[in-house]
Amino acid sequence: MAVNVAVVGATGVVGEEFLRILEERDFPIKELRLLASKRSAGRKVPFRGEEYTVQELTKHSFHGIKIALFSAGASISKEYVPYAIESGAVCVDNSSAFRMDDDVPLVVPEVNPQEIVRHRGVIANPNCSTIQMVVVLKPIHDIARIKRVIVSTYQAVSGAGLKAIDELQKETASILAGKSDFQRTLFPYQIAFNVLPQIPQSKAFLPNGYTSEEMKMVSETKKIMGDPRIGVTATTVRVPVIRGHSESVNIETEKKVDVQEVRNLLSRAPGVALMDDPVNQLYPLPVYAAGRDDVFVGRIREDESIEYGINLWIVSDNIRKGAALNAIQIAERLL
Amino acid sequence: MAVNVAVVGATGVVGEEFLRILEERDFPIKELRLLASKRSAGRKVPFRGEEYTVQELTKHSFHGIKIALFSAGASISKEYVPYAIESGAVCVDNSSAFRMDDDVPLVVPEVNPQEIVRHRGVIANPNCSTIQMVVVLKPIHDIARIKRVIVSTYQAVSGAGLKAIDELQKETASILAGKSDFQRTLFPYQIAFNVLPQIPQSKAFLPNGYTSEEMKMVSETKKIMGDPRIGVTATTVRVPVIRGHSESVNIETEKKVDVQEVRNLLSRAPGVALMDDPVNQLYPLPVYAAGRDDVFVGRIREDESIEYGINLWIVSDNIRKGAALNAIQIAERLL
Numbered sequence: 001m002a003v004n005v006a007v008v009g010a011t012g013v014v015g016e017e018f019l020r021i022l023e024e025r026d027f028p029i030k031e032l033r034l035l036a037s038k039r040s041a042g043r044k045v046p047f048r049g050e051e052y053t054v055q056e057l058t059k060h061s062f063h064g065i066k067i068a069l070f071s072a073g074a075s076i077s078k079e080y081v082p083y084a085i086e087s088g089a090v091c092v093d094n095s096s097a098f099r100m101d102d103d104v105p106l107v108v109p110e111v112n113p114q115e116i117v118r119h120r121g122v123i124a125n126p127n128c129s130t131i132q133m134v135v136v137l138k139p140i141h142d143i144a145r146i147k148r149v150i151v152s153t154y155q156a157v158s159g160a161g162l163k164a165i166d167e168l169q170k171e172t173a174s175i176l177a178g179k180s181d182f183q184r185t186l187f188p189y190q191i192a193f194n195v196l197p198q199i200p201q202s203k204a205f206l207p208n209g210y211t212s213e214e215m216k217m218v219s220e221t222k223k224i225m226g227d228p229r230i231g232v233t234a235t236t237v238r239v240p241v242i243r244g245h246s247e248s249v250n251i252e253t254e255k256k257v258d259v260q261e262v263r264n265l266l267s268r269a270p271g272v273a274l275m276d277d278p279v280n281q282l283y284p285l286p287v288y289a290a291g292r293d294d295v296f297v298g299r300i301r302e303d304e305s306i307e308y309g310i311n312l313w314i315v316s317d318n319i320r321k322g323a324a325l326n327a328i329q330i331a332e333r334l335l
Numbered sequence: 336m337a338v339n340v341a342v343v344g345a346t347g348v349v350g351e352e353f354l355r356i357l358e359e360r361d362f363p364i365k366e367l368r369l370l371a372s373k374r375s376a377g378r379k380v381p382f383r384g385e386e387y388t389v390q391e392l393t394k395h396s397f398h399g400i401k402i403a404l405f406s407a408g409a410s411i412s413k414e415y416v417p418y419a420i421e422s423g424a425v426c427v428d429n430s431s432a433f434r435m436d437d438d439v440p441l442v443v444p445e446v447n448p449q450e451i452v453r454h455r456g457v458i459a460n461p462n463c464s465t466i467q468m469v470v471v472l473k474p475i476h477d478i479a480r481i482k483r484v485i486v487s488t489y490q491a492v493s494g495a496g497l498k499a500i501d502e503l504q505k506e507t508a509s510i511l512a513g514k515s516d517f518q519r520t521l522f523p524y525q526i527a528f529n530v531l532p533q534i535p536q537s538k539a540f541l542p543n544g545y546t547s548e549e550m551k552m553v554s555e556t557k558k559i560m561g562d563p564r565i566g567v568t569a570t571t572v573r574v575p576v577i578r579g580h581s582e583s584v585n586i587e588t589e590k591k592v593d594v595q596e597v598r599n600l601l602s603r604a605p606g607v608a609l610m611d612d613p614v615n616q617l618y619p620l621p622v623y624a625a626g627r628d629d630v631f632v633g634r635i636r637e638d639e640s641i642e643y644g645i646n647l648w649i650v651s652d653n654i655r656k657g658a659a660l661n662a663i664q665i666a667e668r669l670l
Contacts, residue, residue, distance in 0.1 A: 148640050152487035152583035154530045154572065173511050176504060193577050194622045195489045197634050197648050205613035209594065209636035218639075231640030235583040235648065237489065240575050242528050248487035248570040248583075259544065278540035287529045299532055301544035304553075305483050305566030313532050313570065 009072030085121035128322025244286025284315035344407030420456035463657025579621025619650035
């Protein structure tokens with residue numbers, strides 16, 4: 001049964017991906033309404049061979065809409081999700097606006113699909129870095145209980161939007177040309193041929209010295225996994241990669257689980273592609289994960305510094321599974 | 336008192352840095368002998384306003400040499416260090432050839448200078464990633480005893496030599512130009528706009544799934560810190576950065592040490608520059624560390640997932656403190 005769908009933030013990097021995935025997966029759409037800021041209104045966007053005109057987002061935009069996919073930042077979500085709910089829509093929100101609200105499910109369909117039913121009009125899509133990590137950790141947690149997670153990320157610039165991709169490319173070209181007059185507008189420091197241990201780049205550090213991205217990984221992991229006892233600590237770092245987040249993840253489990261068991265588990269885990277063949281130099285890479293649906297995991301090793309420890313290397317397309325795909329998977333389960 | 340100095344591997348990326356630092360630090364040189372493979376012999380290299388001709392390395396190259404700085408790979412060191420010792424030279428070897436030999440001191444002057452005296456003709460210079468980490472960890476270990484270290488690295492391509500820098504730059508230009516026919520000769524996969532969880536890129540993984548770089552960080556850290564009880568686990572990753580290795584380091588200590596104490600300690604630690612001012616968006620960056628002597632540390636945070644845990648972000652020039660500078664500091668102490 002086809003439904004009316006709205007995409008809020010249709011011209012952004014996640015918005016574009018929403019449309020690509022809705023097409024690919026033959027999502028049952030009756031009417032598609034593309035919404036964005038005034039600045040983007042009027043733009044023409046192709047979808048299933050037709051041309052759609054982007055409309056300006058207003059509180060009246062959601063009349064007749066059944067599912068609203070939001071990806072226009074937390075302040076837009078805070079303002080407009082209530083109007084969408086009032087109009088009878090169910091919202092899947094990619095922003096951080098409602099993620100930690102007790103009455104809002106925070107869902108990764110492979111991990112906690114049972115949460116979807118308790119929604120009251122909005123289901124939150126987790127942070128990109130968290131999604132790819134929990135998809136891999138859940139099957140291990142189920143058999144060995146994860147006590148602690150130490151994660152360091154290698155995050156692509158697309159997580160900061162289309163402007164960030166443009167800035168990385170232009171700055172890189174400028175440096176290769178031997179120029180030193182490139183004007184940055186987004187990142188506080190050079191991102192080309194550099195790494196920045198601050199995500200998001202625009203927000204102040206929290207009083208405990210962490211970034212909001214790091215604390216999202218801590219709190220969202222506990223909420224999605226449904227286990228507040230899991231200890232999590234994170235260091236999130238932007239790297240000059242266009243698309244695909246990588247994560248070096250160290251876990252400590254309560255029960256023994258060896259590398260071969262972890263490989264077996266992950267080889268049949270939903271949404272996970274095991275790519276762990278050191279002999280043939282096969283391991284996950286962002287350029288390989290870009291454009292694919294799976295979360296790739298490899299470099300699985302026993303951590304010999306503790307009794308029950310495992311190291312993993314987890315890579316996924318931050319715009320697909322990390323954002324648009326996960327939201328659409330939630331919407332599919334809603335229907 | 337000036338001495339005769341040989342540089343083995345004079346035309347490599349570390350060799351070039353040796354010459355720059357010997358000049359900068361006014362190292363007391365009577366005669367300078369530049370040695371390299373047959374292929375590089377005959378090349379002219381400027382030093383202190385004069386021109387030196389690179390000579391082919393042979394077993395007879397070390398006559399009259401007092402200090403030999405080796406940086407031409409482990410197999411060259413294994414073959415030629417014995418000849419240098421026979422000729423009466425003391426070798427400071429940047430390769431991994433002798434690092435774990437019981438009778439060879441493995442030295443970072445800020446950490447274990449007392450080891451130098453027990454040399455029998457060769458002192459090993461540690462791996463770049465290890466050096467910058469132990470310079471920061473030693474002062475913390477001294478007051479709180481580090482029980483465990485979990486490190487994930489973000490390593491510059493210069494660690495793989497001049498050809499790697501060239502490959503990154505050319506591949507980047509090729510991708511920006513929209514071409515897809517770039518011929519790699521060094522890295523097994525694209526390094527431009529990508530990250531590679533395999534260092535070195537040319538060597539097989541060990542039976543335990545780790546790379547040799549990762550295991551060097553484990554074994555060398557214990558040896559330099561003089562404490563085999565420290566648990567270390569590492570994930571080493573190449574990033575598209577020209578120069579400057581970054582490390583996300585999580586430590587667990589036996590005794591409580593808070594963030595402010597760690598900052599105080601590190602602000603007066605030799606060879607360390609504390610760069611930890613989140614309010615003003617100041618933290619270490621590879622592009623800033625490149626060309627500088629110090630090891631930079633920032634993003635110091637309490638790890639709330641365990642009782643006594645600290646996260647740190649450590650960045651240093653992998654060619655300077657990670658290789659050439661550390662070796663020359665050892666040579667200075669020898670004199």
